[in-house]
Amino acid sequence: MDKVGIGLVGCGTVGSGLVRNLPEANRLLQQRLGVGLEIRAVAVRNPAKKRENLPVQPVADWRSVVSNPSVQIVVELLGGTTESLEVAKAAVAAGKPLVTANKALLAERGAELIPLAQKARVPIYFEASVAGGIPVLKALREGLVANQLLGLHGIINGTCNYILSRMAEEGSDFSSALQQAKELGYAEADDRLDVDGIDAAHKAAILCLLAYGFLPPFPKVPVEGIRNLSAQDVSFARQLGYAIKLLAVVRPVGPERVEVRVSPTLIPARHPMASVHGVFNAVGLVGNLSGPVQFTGRGAGPDATSSALLADLGEAARHLQDKSPGPVLPSGGEKIRLIEPGDSVGRFYVRFEVRDQPGVLAQIAGIFGAEKIGISSVLQPEGHGADSVPLVFLLEAARESALQKAIAAVQKLALNRAPARVLRVEDLA
Numbered sequence: 108m109d110k111v112g113i114g115l116v117g118c119g120t121v122g123s124g125l126v127r128n129l130p131e132a133n134r135l136l137q138q139r140l141g142v143g144l145e146i147r148a149v150a151v152r153n154p155a156k157k158r159e160n161l162p163v164q165p166v167a168d169w170r171s172v173v174s175n176p177s178v179q180i181v182v183e184l185l186g187g188t189t190e191s192l193e194v195a196k197a198a199v200a201a202g203k204p205l206v207t208a209n210k211a212l213l214a215e216r217g218a219e220l221i222p223l224a225q226k227a228r229v230p231i232y233f234e235a236s237v238a239g240g241i242p243v244l245k246a247l248r249e250g251l252v253a254n255q256l257l258g259l260h261g262i263i264n265g266t267c268n269y270i271l272s273r274m275a276e277e278g279s280d281f282s283s284a285l286q287q288a289k290e291l292g293y294a295e296a297d298d299r300l301d302v303d304g305i306d307a308a309h310k311a312a313i314l315c316l317l318a319y320g321f322l323p324p325f326p327k328v329p330v331e332g333i334r335n336l337s338a339q340d341v342s343f344a345r346q347l348g349y350a351i352k353l354l355a356v357v358r359p360v361g362p363e364r365v366e367v368r369v370s371p372t373l374i375p376a377r378h379p380m381a382s383v384h385g386v387f388n389a390v391g392l393v394g395n396l397s398g399p400v401q402f403t404g405r406g407a408g409p410d411a412t413s414s415a416l417l418a419d420l421g422e423a424a425r426h427l428q429d430k431s432p433g434p435v436l437p438s439g440g441e442k443i444r445l446i447e448p449g450d451s452v453g454r455f456y457v458r459f460e461v462r463d464q465p466g467v468l469a470q471i472a473g474i475f476g477a478e479k480i481g482i483s484s485v486l487q488p489e490g491h492g493a494d495s496v497p498l499v500f501l502l503e504a505a506r507e508s509a510l511q512k513a514i515a516a517v518q519k520l521a522l523n524r525a526p527a528r529v530l531r532v533e534d535l536a
């Protein structure tokens with residue numbers, strides 16, 4: 108049977124991994140799906156750069172790749188949201204299925220791109236955009252398709268998980284853990300997308316699209332990264348029986364409302380997610396029929412990402428050969444909205460810095476009580492000896508707006524010495 112022609116737009120870390128892994132994967136795709144793939148055109152920014160294993164001479168003009176008549180599937184591996192959107196639109200206009208690993212494109216420009224693809228009936232495959240080698244989108248799209256999803260949470264940024272693992276295991280502060288991550292190639296020179304939680308939020312938005320047919324408006328997704336996390340909070344969390352992870356949460360809250368957010372979050376140290384260390388990713392979800400399901404694996408890197416891209420390419424090629432329309436993009440979430448941030452209900456960790464004097468604990472407990480916020484644990488470490496001491500509360504479930512009111516009241520007290528540190532707590536029960 109004739110091979111299916113692939114056009115690669117972008118051939119950097121991920122693209123060169125795909126090129127390297129294609130020959131061996133082709134044998135398996137042929138055996139298992141009855142399809143073969145052939146790279147027939149490649150666009151890169153700098154075609155003069157020496158590259159290994161490329162079967163064709165690359166060009167700088169990506170439009171010539173998309174319009175090349177021997178290219179049947181376009182693979183976008185540029186990154187970013189501007190030129191990649193043009194590539195995606197050009198593929199859709201040409202009626203060629205698009206395969207992409209670009210989470211920023213889908214999360215930030217999906218609202219523009221997806222309706223175009225739906226109207227033109229051109230499938231978009233994006234397994235590689237979330238959690239690298241973990242086939243979580245396929246699981247949502249296929250294996251769990253008959254479930255109502257009661258909630259989903261994930262450690263979906265390997266760079267942050269590596270940094271948090273170093274902080275927990277070695278007591279390092281954030282900057283030295285970040286430096287280590289950069290030296291090992293786990294963090295980019297420009298660390299903002301990873302460390303500030305934006306990359307995880309892109310993936311959370313895509314998970315929400317798959318789970319609820321609703322792509323949240325990206326600027327409204329609450330995102331907090333790990334840049335301001337202190338070694339002290341990691342240590343206090345451990346003393347309370349928790350680990351801190353950058354956690355993405357996607358869950359329905361009442362009719363036609365979902366909560367999507369990314370934040371450093373305390374999770375029980377005994378939960379399997381707390382044992383996901385280093386650059387590994389994990390996604391947990393609860394289906395009404397399946398019950399809890401958890402996936403763990405490599406979330407990035409050329410090989411793990413190739414695994415997802417090649418699976419998508421195999422599926423796309425199969426649909427082309429069968430002349431079937433390919434997977435339908437998720438829908439059905441037209442009436443869904445994000446909840447207002449103040450309406451979020453959850454448990455919280457709050458660390459105050461207060462004057463070391465009798466009666467402080469009672470005063471603060473009284474303020475929480477006035478807002479009907481229960482306290483589950485208090486940690487008041489000894490030996491600080493200074494005028495100011497940390498006082499840590501682990502709270503029962505509370506509405507975020509009530510918590511903010513209580514914190515504002517504590518901060519007005521003369522005994523308060525510094526802004527409070529607030530972290531989310533998820534029991535993942």
Ligand SMILES: NC(=O)c1ccc[n+]([C@@H]2O[C@H](COP(=O)([O-])OP(=O)(O)OC[C@H]3O[C@@H](n4cnc5c(N)ncnc54)[C@H](OP(=O)(O)O)[C@@H]3O)[C@@H](O)[C@H]2O)c1
Nearest residue numbers: 117118119120121150151152153184185186208209407408
């Ligand atoms: N890295 C990972 O582990 C990983 C994992 C999952 C998903 N992703 C996603 O995969 C995508 C690619 O990531 P990457 O790490 O492979 O990026 P990368 O190493 O920076 O590669 C980008 C590629 O795009 C080419 N390029 C840039 N602008 C171009 C233009 N105007 N015309 C033609 N080619 C152009 C570059 O050409 P030159 O080679 O000449 O510079 C390079 O080959 C991103 O969306 C990323 O978020 C990455």
